[in-house]
Amino acid sequence: MHQETSADLRIDPPNPHKPPLLANVFHASRSGVSSQLPMFPYMDDGDITVSTTVFVGGKGESGVFYHFNTRDEIAVIFGAKGAPIRPGDTFTGAREHSVGGYLEHPEDPDGVVLLTVIQRQSEPGVEQSEAMSWLCSACQAVLQKQSYPGKPSMERPPGFSPPQQSVLEAAKVIGAFNADAAERTCKSCGHLNEPFPVHVWGWNNYAANYFSAESARRQFLAAASREDR
Numbered sequence: 360m361h362q363e364t365s366a367d368l369r370i371d372p373p374n375p376h377k378p379p380l381l382a383n384v385f386h387a388s389r390s391g392v393s394s395q396l397p398m399f400p401y402m403d404d405g406d407i408t409v410s411t412t413v414f415v416g417g418k419g420e421s422g423v424f425y426h427f428n429t430r431d432e433i434a435v436i437f438g439a440k441g442a443p444i445r446p447g448d449t450f451t452g453a454r455e456h457s458v459g460g461y462l463e464h465p466e467d468p469d470g471v472v473l474l475t476v477i478q479r480q481s482e483p484g485v486e487q488s489e490a491m492s493w494l495c496s497a498c499q500a501v502l503q504k505q506s507y508p509g510k511p512s513m514e515r516p517p518g519f520s521p522p523q524q525s526v527l528e529a530a531k532v533i534g535a536f537n538a539d540a541a542e543r544t545c546k547s548c549g550h551l552n553e554p555f556p557v558h559v560w561g562w563n564n565y566a567a568n569y570f571s572a573e574s575a576r577r578q579f580l581a582a583a584s585r586e587d588r
Contacts, residue, residue: 377401384437388413388473393526393565395476400520402511404483409475410523414461414559416441416470421559423459426525427490429509433477441470480510491529493536497550502543505532511541516580522569530566 373379382398394412402408424444436448442461462470481487487509493502507528510523536542537554544551557563 361478377406384411384473384475391561392568393523393561395523395526395560396565397520397523398475402480402521404480404510406480407477408480409477411473414472415468416462416465417468418465419556419557421459421461422556423457423494424529424555425455425492425494426458427455427492428478429454429487430478430481433476433546435475436472437475438471438473440472441467442472442572444472449464456512489525491525491532493533493555493573495545495548495550496552498545498548500547502544502545502552503532503536505529523565526565527569529560530557530562534561 362429380399380401384398387396387398388411391411391413394414395410396412398409398411430453431454433449433451436444436446438446439448439461443461443463444461461472464470488506488507489509490504492504494500495502505528507524509524511524515521533555534557536556540551543554
């Protein structure tokens with residue numbers, strides 16, 4: 360039988376290319392254009408990822424979707440008013456769980472929920488995937504489902520922070536979903552679902568800013584390349 364030693368419990372030093380970072384969740388949330396906003400740029404093998412979300416009343420119903428993740432997620436509530444959760448609440452749910460509907464009276468402009476979601480990325484070679492599903496409001500059949508890798512696989516130029524893939528995927532799917540009544544018509548019961556309130560989540564804002572910023576990055580690199588010649 361193996362007996363633990365002090366060597367077994369040793370924590371390896373930080374990756375020199377990923378120094379420990381500090382952020383205040385309340386300050387970080389001030390400039391958030393979207394829910395599920397990453398607070399730190401580390402999203403690779405073994406990294407701890409933290410995203411922040413703020414829901415504010417007065418914008419109407421948030422809608423609900425289902426999220427599947429092969430990794431466990433830990434939610435920490437930092438502020439809540441007009442919601443059945445309290446500051447300091449910490450919980451983890453099932454690998455597939457509902458997301459949304461946090462405010463009891465979404466029409467109340469004083470209602471607010473501020474939370475973070477924390478997860479640890481899988482180790483190298485271990486599969487990690489996620490999926491988002493939107494259900495029919497009448498019969499709960501799946502209307503749309505989008506699966507995607509849980510770790511960004513894109514090229515990483517120096518200084519590049521990968522985007523929050525779940526937000527980009529949601530913006531892409533919901534844009535087409537909201538624009539097409541046929542997409543929102545349930546194949547099981549025929550019910551025509553209302554457009555998903557993407558403005559409450561801000562996914563379209565995040566996606567627009569991301570693609571615009573990446574276009575600007577390419578222009579900057581092209582200009583720098585011309586200067587080098």
